[in-house]
Amino acid sequence: MAKNITPKEKDYSQWYLDVIRAAEMADYAPVRGCMVMRPTGYAIWEMVQKYFDDAFKETGHVNAAFPLLIPQSFLSKEAEHVEGFAPECAVVTHAGGEELEEPLIIRPTSETVIGHMYSKWVQSWRDLPILINQWCNVMRWEKRPRLFLRTSEFLWQEGHTAHATKEEAVEETLRMLEVYRQVMTDDLALPVIKGEKSEGERFPGADNTYTCETMMSDKKALQAGTSHFLGQNFAKAFDIQFQDKDGSMQYAYTTSWGVSTRLIGAIIMTHSDNDGLVLPPRIAPQKAVIVPISTSGEKLEKEIMPKAAELKASLCASLGGRFTTIDTNFHMRPGDRFFSHLQKGVPLRLELGEKEFAAERLRAVRRDTGGRIDIAWSDAATAVPALLDEIQKNLCGRALEFRRANTHRAESFEEFKEILEKEGGFVEAFFGGSKEEERAIKEVTGATPRCYPFENEGERGKCFYTGREGARKAIFAKAY
Amino acid sequence: MAKNITPKEKDYSQWYLDVIRAAEMADYAPVRGCMVMRPTGYAIWEMVQKYFDDAFKETGHVNAAFPLLIPQSFLSKEAEHVEGFAPECAVVTHAGGEELEEPLIIRPTSETVIGHMYSKWVQSWRDLPILINQWCNVMRWEKRPRLFLRTSEFLWQEGHTAHATKEEAVEETLRMLEVYRQVMTDDLALPVIKGEKSEGERFPGADNTYTCETMMSDKKALQAGTSHFLGQNFAKAFDIQFQDKDGSMQYAYTTSWGVSTRLIGAIIMTHSDNDGLVLPPRIAPQKAVIVPISTSGEKLEKEIMPKAAELKASLCASLGGRFTTIDTNFHMRPGDRFFSHLQKGVPLRLELGEKEFAAERLRAVRRDTGGRIDIAWSDAATAVPALLDEIQKNLCGRALEFRRANTHRAESFEEFKEILEKEGGFVEAFFGGSKEEERAIKEVTGATPRCYPFENEGERGKCFYTGREGARKAIFAKAY
Ligand SMILES: [Zn+2]
Ligand SMILES: [Zn+2]
Numbered sequence A, B: 001m002a003k004n005i006t007p008k009e010k011d012y013s014q015w016y017l018d019v020i021r022a023a024e025m026a027d028y029a030p031v032r033g034c035m036v037m038r039p040t041g042y043a044i045w046e047m048v049q050k051y052f053d054d055a056f057k058e059t060g061h062v063n064a065a066f067p068l069l070i071p072q073s074f075l076s077k078e079a080e081h082v083e084g085f086a087p088e089c090a091v092v093t094h095a096g097g098e099e100l101e102e103p104l105i106i107r108p109t110s111e112t113v114i115g116h117m118y119s120k121w122v123q124s125w126r127d128l129p130i131l132i133n134q135w136c137n138v139m140r141w142e143k144r145p146r147l148f149l150r151t152s153e154f155l156w157q158e159g160h161t162a163h164a165t166k167e168e169a170v171e172e173t174l175r176m177l178e179v180y181r182q183v184m185t186d187d188l189a190l191p192v193i194k195g196e197k198s199e200g201e202r203f204p205g206a207d208n209t210y211t212c213e214t215m216m217s218d219k220k221a222l223q224a225g226t227s228h229f230l231g232q233n234f235a236k237a238f239d240i241q242f243q244d245k246d247g248s249m250q251y252a253y254t255t256s257w258g259v260s261t262r263l264i265g266a267i268i269m270t271h272s273d274n275d276g277l278v279l280p281p282r283i284a285p286q287k288a289v290i291v292p293i294s295t296s297g298e299k300l301e302k303e304i305m306p307k308a309a310e311l312k313a314s315l316c317a318s319l320g321g322r323f324t325t326i327d328t329n330f331h332m333r334p335g336d337r338f339f340s341h342l343q344k345g346v347p348l349r350l351e352l353g354e355k356e357f358a359a360e361r362l363r364a365v366r367r368d369t370g371g372r373i374d375i376a377w378s379d380a381a382t383a384v385p386a387l388l389d390e391i392q393k394n395l396c397g398r399a400l401e402f403r404r405a406n407t408h409r410a411e412s413f414e415e416f417k418e419i420l421e422k423e424g425g426f427v428e429a430f431f432g433g434s435k436e437e438e439r440a441i442k443e444v445t446g447a448t449p450r451c452y453p454f455e456n457e458g459e460r461g462k463c464f465y466t467g468r469e470g471a472r473k474a475i476f477a478k479a480y
Helices: A012-022 A039-058 A079-088 A111-121 A168-186 A231-238 A262-271 A299-318 A334-343 A354-358 A377-405 A411-423 A435-445 B012-022 B039-058 B079-088 B112-122 B166-186 B233-238 B262-271 B298-318 B334-343 B354-358 B378-404 B414-421 B433-444
Strands: A026-028 A035-037 A069-071 A090-095 A098-106 A130-141 A153-163 A193-196 A208-215 A221-229 A240-244 A249-250 A253-260 A288-292 A324-326 A348-350 A359-367 A373-374 A407-410 A426-431 A449-451 A471-477 B026-027 B034-039 B068-072 B091-095 B097-106 B130-139 B153-163 B193-196 B210-216 B221-228 B241-243 B249-251 B253-260 B288-292 B324-326 B348-352 B362-367 B373-376 B406-407 B424-430 B448-453 B469-479
Touching: A012 A262, A012 A471, A012 B362, A026 A098, A026 B112, A026 B424, A035 A039, A035 B469, A039 A130, A039 A168, A039 A262, A039 B288, A039 B378, A069 A130, A079 A231, A079 B448, A090 A221, A090 B097, A090 B354, A098 B091, A111 A130, A111 A231, A111 A253, A130 B130, A130 B166, A130 B241, A153 B354, A168 A193, A168 A208, A168 A221, A168 A253, A208 A262, A208 A377, A208 A449, A221 A262, A221 A435, A231 A253, A240 B241, A240 B373, A249 A426, A253 A262, A262 A377, A288 A299, A288 A334, A299 A324, A299 A354, A299 A377, A299 A471, A299 B241, A324 B012, A348 A377, A348 B348, A354 A359, A354 B324, A359 A377, A373 A377, A373 B034, A377 A407, A426 A449, A449 B097, B012 B262, B034 B039, B034 B153, B039 B130, B039 B262, B112 B130, B112 B153, B153 B166, B166 B193, B166 B253, B210 B262, B210 B448, B221 B262, B221 B424, B233 B253, B262 B378, B298 B324, B298 B354, B298 B378, B334 B348, B348 B354, B348 B378, B354 B362, B362 B378, B378 B406, B414 B424, B424 B448, B433 B448
Parallel strands: A288 A324, A288 A348, A407 A426, B288 B324, B288 B348, B406 B424
Antiparallel strands: A026 A035, A069 A098, A090 A098, A090 B091, A130 A153, A153 A253, A193 A208, A193 A449, A208 A221, A221 A253, A240 A249, A348 A359, A359 A373, A426 A471, A449 A471, B026 B034, B068 B097, B091 B097, B130 B153, B153 B253, B193 B210, B193 B448, B210 B221, B221 B253, B241 B249, B348 B362, B362 B373, B424 B469, B448 B469
């Protein structure tokens, strides 16, 4: 067990921070609540971005860049929206050496300013749909910051679309939720539950919010991404009107959807262990590291290093990128070298010592299981990618199993409380309560409705809290 | 000639804005001085980013993300730096519903906050070099904004490196300047001149600034990218110290280098014409557009469209991306469809009408020359990429020729003034003056020293302005 990492059983919060520090993923910035994403952490974000961005483009979306600063008055145009975001805003009052006439908000999200622009760009039904995404930074002032999970500034993508009909907008909202699910499951190895948010958890200004919820290794829930059907709320607030085919003027229907760097927190808390970071191979910027080892400088230089370079080139080619590196930290002991890669979550360590060299093979060590496999040099270009696929599958399967094992059903509030006290995890229960009742449950148990899951959506039953019949199935949990 | 575009000979500034508007590249944001990069403009930025980012990674750099907000006091730690940037700062005074104890600056550039972080990360010579880049938004309040060229918020990359020795840091500064030159010339088709900045044009806080300068089609200069050797200035201001191999404590040497979305302004002003945008194929997000044409709906549906789809797939495969589209604007007249692609700068239009269909070919029309070439379907996958390469080469060559034709030598201030008044363009002249003399020349002529070019660096002569002997060769021009 790593000395620089507090075991998660002892102190989960400290374990989380220790894993981040040991992998050099992030650091607090000098401004309270803000974060620096160090190269190891940022490279993961680049991988994550690539998968989502490809999926967005594959579904017909294009990227754009909207401004960082928003006039304060914009926020107030949508009543629920301003109520939700005003308390978290950072405000620019001076610029260019002068006091501004109107204070400017650093965007907490961009529905307002994008709504304003869309109203200029949309005239006719031919201008619709607009399918735009942006990757950017946003700011929501945070009193209790936590690296990746809650920081005053964070990086994210926000998709904003406008449509001629309600049907089309709802379809888009659900399409993007499914894109999220797919990338999260296939690439990030996060098995998520798709569902609809309850009234109390809805995005301020949305008619409906849909979510992908996932379980961390402390059994708490994390909202990994949300997709909002905004109805005509923002179209009316910002006057996004168009002339329809029949000549009549109509308000557009809009959607928005986002995932953020908090996904990196989710990856850490889903997969990592007491030795440090564990990364699913598909999002690992370094998928394999070759570790040449010898006490003989001559053997290293003349035999082992040239072979390592050759293997690296062949692996980079078969993996399609700069995904393999060679460890040249010869001033460190082999054990310490191994350990440094362990802590950075490199999925596969490929040891190349004198014994391996003589036998023309590599000794592969899996980060997820610690399992050791000998791979002949001649097989490496096919065996390594196959092994990485296996690790990917194992991590996702393990997380799914963990979630299933820690999901329980409750029929009454008594049972509900007992499960949360004794075991934690997800509680499945029929729920027919309102926003007020959500709040009451949270006050007693700390748990909130994470979603009404899409699976077996039609099922109805008696509400565990109010006793009302015809209630929908919900999942409750304590959440990040 | 396009009716929606003012000819550049008539009003160059208006022409520039008209080109941007016609191509839907950008729009002003509701906050004065800020810009929205619309999908057509942003997609070009994504292409530009890709080439630079690859080149940075190829030379051993990694990306990271530093915070948007910087404590006001940080700026003051480097005297020249604060003098240079304080007047342009946007200041956050309130956040989370409270007044802040210390105002925060939206980063105008990140030397200060990155210096602060490096001082925490660097202890020993083994921690060096640090080779980090970040892609982000920065803010410098702008009273006379101009899309892409001068906006209060802009997107850029800023590389920040720290080294154990001066030699290594200077080498890095020049390496990145060469990376800039290469990408600008090869990918953006901007033939740039590498050189050193004069004292008056140096980055605030740098020992030395190097630049890539390029000529716009109105003969004015544009600084396309700069690379700064910061000496130990920021290391001393932010205490970036390390224990050297001999055990002694040393200050690091740092560099920084950046290019921004202003490059898109440079691309527009270098290549475009009175019909609108012209894009070098390598940075065109849409390299070719197939335009199926027929008055017969049946022929379109049964013959022409399926063939267009087939050709598109084959071209996307041979071009390695979503670089070919099909125009389906059948409600528009063919001429208007052609025109819309012309205005968006698509390098190659591929017409597929009934005549072409019968002859099993495409009619290709080049955006750069208007030249028409018939291409057999069976040749398209090789002929189209070859044609795009030719267009790329032609645009770069044309720009180089234009710069050469508009560069003149001056031996005296009289000659200098005459050239600038009569012809404009670049003036080559030996210059041995100081910051004060630079200012005096600017006041009279509007021109500034763009750089001391690297080419024939050793040459010395008599200063055209002061008459001093032993002066270096400089290039002067009016600049954006
Ligand atoms: Zn149980
Ligand atoms: Zn001339």
